[in-house]
Amino acid sequence: MAGKNWFDRGGQAYAQFRPEYPAELAEVLASLAPTTDLAVDVGCGNGQLTVQLAAHFDAVIGVDPSADQIGNARLHDRVRYVRAPAENLPVPERSACLITAAQAAHWFDRRAFYNEVRRIAVDDAVLALVSYGVMHLAADLDERFQHFYRTEIGPYWPEERALVDSGYADIDFPFDELSAPPMQIRKEWDMNGILGYISTWSAVRKAAEAGKSEVLESFAADLTELWGDPAATREVVWPINMRLGIV
Template sequence: MSSARAGRQEGARNWFDQGGSAYARFRPEYPRQLATQLASMAPDSTLAVDVGCGNGQLTQLLAPYFDQVVGLDPSADQIANAVPNARIAYRCAPAEQLPLPDASASLITAAQAAHWFDLPAFYAEVRRIAMPGAILALVSYGVLKLEAELDARFQAFYWDEIGPYWPPERKLVDTGYATIDFPFEELAPPALAIRLDWHLSEFLGYLTTWSAVRSAREAGREELLVGFAGDIAALWGDPDRRRPVCWPIAMRIGRI
């Protein structure tokens, strides 16, 4: 290997390794309009329940619109990293066993999480805790888009190179949950997107949070990651230049 090629690979590796464990730092945040729209659909503002809440990205956005918000996640580590809020009670619990009273919730959300649930068991719990007319919203954000000169290389990486290392459940996210069973009176979702301007290190840091990236590394395919990081760094140019990144938001919204 030439010294130039070796330097390129090592530089790419260094970029790609930044922030690999900082899930909360690099995961994109939902726009406030998402919480506004969902709250406007709910029958009242008594209680919102965010299931599979992670570190509370959507949970925090719901707090101004409800008297109380409960964030639930089976991971104690995620709950421990959630930002405290006087209106939010975080609890460690699975989606299939919601620790809430019957007919108590006016809004139930699951953001980038429903593909991991046992949906029939989750839906049974939703029906139990929902007050009449409550709203259920399954939220996901799809494959990101970059500027044209970057996007072609990224899409090839996502679908062809790292694609085989995604868990099967990822396909549900890629389709915006369009193929899942959703036995509720369905409502039209608002057209929303997540839009950020990122440095190269932030973009690559986000990729390190992917389960597919971890799987590729465990399979000994580090060269896929290093090669992509080198290519995208070359296309990006100045690593401190902020470039637009966009994720389409998909939702299945139902009235209980």
């Protein structure tokens, strides 16, 4: 990753609380690839998408610069994890038929990453940059959450987060583009799940490092009051955004 790796620690929490992608995502990506020999998932974190791709490909390589993330990665017979940056992929030339980066490409030096994509891609390989946007809660909770996200914790987001907020619409993408089908992530979470997920945010870590934990505590107190029974589950929805291209 270029610059600070916000996820170098906390891989266990990341594995526990980050939402899973719908199975439909890996199925669609596999259907677009020219073959199903090898998929490479870059910035794979703890392997959420990586393992899902293994249901459709003969082999999958998950690449991440964080030893902690890989140490907490999900295992699968057809998945091999390696520690490396997106800008220097330990993958043979002309071997990958699908290259993915899920909730990760906004951190990359994309010029260097795209050079690596071109090097490892077979003819007509597919590149998929996937992100999920800001979550939405039930109406009685969402106004307080959106204020927290945009106003209270907003100043602590790294500048790269703006690319996620725009649904990757503003990301540089020098490939022949394919249309992406609409998808969402849907979860039923109790309050512990919501706060656990928020705890994995880079902005939350930055606010805590800046000594602004009161921002987090105030939001948690308000959410607790609005939520009611903390064991009760509520629906949480994230829009999935993608840039798909032929290499």
